[in-house]
Each structure stands twice: as C-alpha cells, then as structure tokens.
Amino acid sequence: MSSGGSADNFADVCYEEIAKIKNTEWLEFARRKLNIPDREIDDITYNYRDDIREQKFQMLQFWKSRRNNRNWNPSVALRKLVSDFQASTSEDECAEEYSALVDIVNSNTRQKTTDKILDDFKTEGLHRPDFQVNPRMRKVEVKDYFKGNYQDVEDMEVRIKTRTWLGIKWEKVLKTQLRKEIGFHGHKEQDEDTLSLDQLIKSITGETNSSHLDEHSVIGIVASAGSGKTTLMRRLARKSLDATSLTQGSNQVVSKMIHYIELKIIQYAGDVKPSTFLFGGLFRNESDEQNAYQWLLENQTNAVLYFDGLDQATWKIGNGAKYNKINSFSHADTATIMYNILSGNLFPQAKIVFASREFKVSELPAEARPSDIIILSGLTPKDAQKLFVFLIGKDGDEAWGNINSMSPRLLNLVSVPVFLILTAVVMARDLTRPPPTTVTELYRRIIAALQRVENIRQRDHIDKILLKLKEMAYRGMKEGRVVFYAEDLRELGLSTEEVQDLIMKVPGNNLLSRHLI
Known part of the structure; x- marks a missing residue:
C-alpha cells in the first residue's frame, strides 16, 4: 500500500484536505488546481446547494473520475495539490485579493453616488449648495401601507334618501371619504413621527439596534416622482461607505461591501447568473466577478445592496406573475433574480434597500414585499x-x-x-x-x-x-x-405613463388616490 493512501480511503483524504481550504478559496482551488470547468462547478453547486462540504467532495470525485491511470494515486495527488495551493496563496494574500475586489465595488458605488441634483440645470444659473437637506422620512406599518390606511381621510355626515312602503325616508349617516383637495398641501406629521438620516443609516449599517426599524433585510424607500428618492439613495450609500472597514482587535480588518445598483440600466436578453446580475461588467474577468460574488455569499452580514429605481426597470416584477425560487448559482431572467432577492431566498442575511414609486411596490407579490417601508413626505x-x-x-x-x-x-x-x-x-x-x-x-x-x-x-x-x-x-x-x-x-386621452416626466405628486397621499400636479 502506498504511503499516500489507497483508493479505499480516498473519501477520508478528501474530507481531511477539504478542511484545509477556506470557503472563500475553494472556487479558485477548483479552477486553478483541479481544472474543473465552470459548467461542472455550477452543476455540482446547484445539485448540492444545501451542503457546501458535499459540493467540495463531489468536485473532488469529478476530478478523480477524469484520470484513468492505474499507477496514479489520487490521495497523494490531492495532498500535493492542496500543499502547492497553500504555498502559492497565503492567507494574507488571499485576504488582500478579496479586499481589493470589495474595494472595486465600493469605489464604483462612490463614483455613481456623486451629487448630481443640479446637473440637468447647469445653464440655469442656480448656485450649487454646500449643504444637504433631505425629505422627511416616516416609517409606516407594512400592513397599513398595503391596505391604504395611511391616507388622509375624514368622516362626513351625509343625508341618504331611501324609499319605504310609507314613502320617502331621509336619514343621516357617516361616510368616510378622502379629504377634498383644493389648493396645494403636503402631508402633515409630527416631528417625532419621522426618522433622521443618521437613524436610518445606523439601522441599515447595523451600528445600532434602532427601534424605528425591524430586524429584517429589506427596506423600501417609497415616494412619488420628484420626491428625492434617487438623491436620498445616493446619500445613504455614500454615508454607508464610511463603515466599509471596521477594525477588530489589533490586526484583523473586516471589509464591508456597499453596492449601489441602478436597475434601469440592467438589461439582459436571456437568463443570467445572480453574480452577473449584480456585478456584470464591473470586473476585468469572470474569475474576479465570481470571487467577489463568493465573498458576498459568505459575508452577507457585512454587505448592503442598494437597488435604485425598481419602478424604472425595463423588466417587470409582480403584477400577478409567478416566479420560481432559485439558488445562488442558477441561471434565471432578471425579474426572477430580483424577486428572489426581495423575498429573501437570495442573500437573506444581507441588508437590502430599494427605492420605487408607489405603483410598483403595490404590485409586488406578498412574499417579496419589504419588511420596512419608509415614506418620503417632502422637505420641511x-x-x-x-x-x-x-x-x-x-x-x-x-x-x-x-x-x-x-x-x-x-x-x-x-x-x-x-x-x-x-x-x-x-x-x-x-x-x-x-x-x-x-x-x-x-x-x-x-x-x-x-x-x-x-x-x-x-x-x-x-x-x-x-x-x-x-x-x-x-x-x-x-x-x-x-x-x-x-x-x-x-x-383627455392621456395615461400616467405618457406624462410621468411632466407631473409631480403631492407628498403624503396614498396608493388609491394618486394625485397628479
């Protein structure tokens, strides 16, 4: 018997060597040392999606099956490959590599979230402010939001005429109706009913257990066109970048990924992997894209994904459509991937923040609705x-x-x-x-x-x-x-879609009565 172990104990050797390679390093090892094609990696990952350890074992079995040489000892060969890989990729180098990929994501976020609020009016002579003001933010109960219970209503006494066998009868009843809109007005609320930007940031980044927001991964920023959703999302993302590096102890640094995604520019004709949906075109090669994605999968609690413009996406989500659940490496259309992100099937431990107009939020399936809804109700x-x-x-x-x-x-x-x-x-x-x-x-x-x-x-x-x-x-x-x-x-023969860029909605109104200006 060879000192490297026989085929009979190859399974034991597999589990022994698997334990030596970190999850964040495994895909690189499978590609570089085992020479397993990405197609096989995807298939194995999908078939054993609930057990990472089994995924690795099956990849080693696939690697072994490709060699038919009787004089070849897989146990010895595997130990040698693992030893060589560890020698070529030290722990510090690996950490630096993944940190560099996270930095690319964060740098992209910083570039995309520069203040562009006055860019459309460069020639109008307006002065660019050196300070920030933000719309009032108010958390509403999700169940009340989807029932339309946060609108302005009033009870009105009316007289109802009914016919009886004795003749006409008049009686007074109370009728609940929307308050009559005459003139411009915004939604009135108490200061204690609103969130500050700092409170929202701390809740998103996990710096504090805020009583304002539930411990759930999805937050919806909801408001009408022109209410400042995109500007607020950009400011939230930039402020979140302040927490991209947290020092623990004397040497260890834990990175944070802050990823800002404009949904209106995500356009894929066919099915793609979630990694491409999130990072397509951001990295120089597919290997970096996959490694960044692997980091995200294994560090979800240190990631915040900002999805801006759900209502501006060129693809549709919700409105009665049915979506399949997918795993982290499945191929699917963009709407299905977004559904799985919002419903928590993908990245359940990451913090998800999206911005949208009301109509798109109202169309979301129940399981894809946010756990927290923040309504923007205008500047003070x-x-x-x-x-x-x-x-x-x-x-x-x-x-x-x-x-x-x-x-x-x-x-x-x-x-x-x-x-x-x-x-x-x-x-x-x-x-x-x-x-x-x-x-x-x-x-x-x-x-x-x-x-x-x-x-x-x-x-x-x-x-x-x-x-x-x-x-x-x-x-x-x-x-x-x-x-x-x-x-x-x-x-007048017009639709809201035709005039969407020429109207604004008075803040504070609800899904059922979309007031247009």
Whole structure:
C-alpha cells in the first residue's frame, strides 16, 4: 500500500484536505488546481446547494473520475495539490485579493453616488449648495401601507334618501371619504413621527439596534416622482461607505461591501447568473466577478445592496406573475433574480434597500414585499426655504418673500424637491418678474422649464401632450382646484405613463388616490 493512501480511503483524504481550504478559496482551488470547468462547478453547486462540504467532495470525485491511470494515486495527488495551493496563496494574500475586489465595488458605488441634483440645470444659473437637506422620512406599518390606511381621510355626515312602503325616508349617516383637495398641501406629521438620516443609516449599517426599524433585510424607500428618492439613495450609500472597514482587535480588518445598483440600466436578453446580475461588467474577468460574488455569499452580514429605481426597470416584477425560487448559482431572467432577492431566498442575511414609486411596490407579490417601508413626505418648510434661497443666490430672500406675499399656494408645493428646483429655475430667469399667481401661469412657466430638461421622455409628442395638460389646467382653474386625479388624464386621452416626466405628486397621499400636479 502506498504511503499516500489507497483508493479505499480516498473519501477520508478528501474530507481531511477539504478542511484545509477556506470557503472563500475553494472556487479558485477548483479552477486553478483541479481544472474543473465552470459548467461542472455550477452543476455540482446547484445539485448540492444545501451542503457546501458535499459540493467540495463531489468536485473532488469529478476530478478523480477524469484520470484513468492505474499507477496514479489520487490521495497523494490531492495532498500535493492542496500543499502547492497553500504555498502559492497565503492567507494574507488571499485576504488582500478579496479586499481589493470589495474595494472595486465600493469605489464604483462612490463614483455613481456623486451629487448630481443640479446637473440637468447647469445653464440655469442656480448656485450649487454646500449643504444637504433631505425629505422627511416616516416609517409606516407594512400592513397599513398595503391596505391604504395611511391616507388622509375624514368622516362626513351625509343625508341618504331611501324609499319605504310609507314613502320617502331621509336619514343621516357617516361616510368616510378622502379629504377634498383644493389648493396645494403636503402631508402633515409630527416631528417625532419621522426618522433622521443618521437613524436610518445606523439601522441599515447595523451600528445600532434602532427601534424605528425591524430586524429584517429589506427596506423600501417609497415616494412619488420628484420626491428625492434617487438623491436620498445616493446619500445613504455614500454615508454607508464610511463603515466599509471596521477594525477588530489589533490586526484583523473586516471589509464591508456597499453596492449601489441602478436597475434601469440592467438589461439582459436571456437568463443570467445572480453574480452577473449584480456585478456584470464591473470586473476585468469572470474569475474576479465570481470571487467577489463568493465573498458576498459568505459575508452577507457585512454587505448592503442598494437597488435604485425598481419602478424604472425595463423588466417587470409582480403584477400577478409567478416566479420560481432559485439558488445562488442558477441561471434565471432578471425579474426572477430580483424577486428572489426581495423575498429573501437570495442573500437573506444581507441588508437590502430599494427605492420605487408607489405603483410598483403595490404590485409586488406578498412574499417579496419589504419588511420596512419608509415614506418620503417632502422637505420641511425651513429646509425648503433654506435651499430655495441658496439656489437663487443674493436675491433669494427677496424671491422667497415674493412667493409668501404674492403666491402663498406655492409654499406647500416647493416641499417637493424637484418642484422646488423648477420653481427656482422659473424665478431665477427673471428676478424682476413676480411669481406666478394663477394656475395657468404656474403651469406655463414650469412647463417651459421642463421642456429644457434633457431626460424628458415622449419628446416627439410633447406638444400634443402639453396641449391636453393645458386643457386640464384650465378646467381645474374654473373648478377652483389645482390637484388632479388619474381619471382627469383619462378623460383627455392621456395615461400616467405618457406624462410621468411632466407631473409631480403631492407628498403624503396614498396608493388609491394618486394625485397628479
């Protein structure tokens, strides 16, 4: 019998040598030393997805099966391969390699999350602020959110006429209805009902066990168009980067991966692996991509994945569709992969944060709904004034005073960040011109500004769309209201999709009554 061990005890040798190689090193060992093709690695990983140790054993069995030489001793050969691999890849080198891959992810996040809030208005003469203001953030109960229980409602006493055998009978009843929308208004809430940016960051990064958020991996940032979702997501990601390296003890450093992903740019025609969905095009080769993905799988508690623009994805998720559960190495379409991430089937220990408009969140399957929902409800009056004044510059106080005295209805509307910027654009063009005082003038001047924004879609048909919106504004002026419903658009032959870049929603309203401006 050879000193290296016979074929009879090869299984014992396998388990002995398996224990010498870390999970984060195994894929590299399988590729470099065992020469196992990625296709076989994927198949074995899938077939034994619930047992990493068995995956390794089966890969060694596959490696052994490819050799038919009777004089070849697999036990001796395996020990030699493991010894050579350990000699060529020290623990420090391996840690440095994975740290470098995490750094690439974090550097990409930092690059993508630069403040671009005024990039669309470079030529408008607005001043770039050297401070930040953020929309008010309020956690709502998930069950109440999907029941529509966070809307503004009121009980109204009405008289009901019924016919009886004695004749007509009138009786008073209480009827719950949405509060009538006349003029602009935002959602009112108490300060103690809101989250600060620091509280949210600490809850996301795990620095504190905040009572504001449940211990669950998925947080949904929900608001209407123009409410500051993308800007807030970028700021959250950048602040999370402050915790990318935590020192434990004297020498050990634990990396944190902060990955910011723009869902609108993820477009794959066929099925892909989750690793490609997350890191496709980010690394120089597939091996680095797979190693970064392996790090994520094994360090989920040290990872935060930010998915921006779920509602802007070119693929659909939810709305009654059925999705299969997949494992970490399955091939699937992008919607199925995203479903598995949101439902916790993939990366159940990682912190997941996504941003979306309300309609997309309402379409999510129950098992894919977030455990925590954060509603953005506009800037505070103080923050709105501070930002507006700074954007315009030396004449900002005067411009704000003109809004107060000549067009007070505008004050609540400028709590919407994008509307505040557009109003500043309108007034900065001609500071001697008073602010709009009628709905018609307000629409005309803001639409004139919107037409110059580069990211407006439906540009080919914008004249026809604007003509119909003007008609809607005129009707509203005659009726004494400036807030509209989706039904108003349908009466004019328009859909919310056609005008999505030309409307804003007053913060604080709900899924069932999408008020359009």
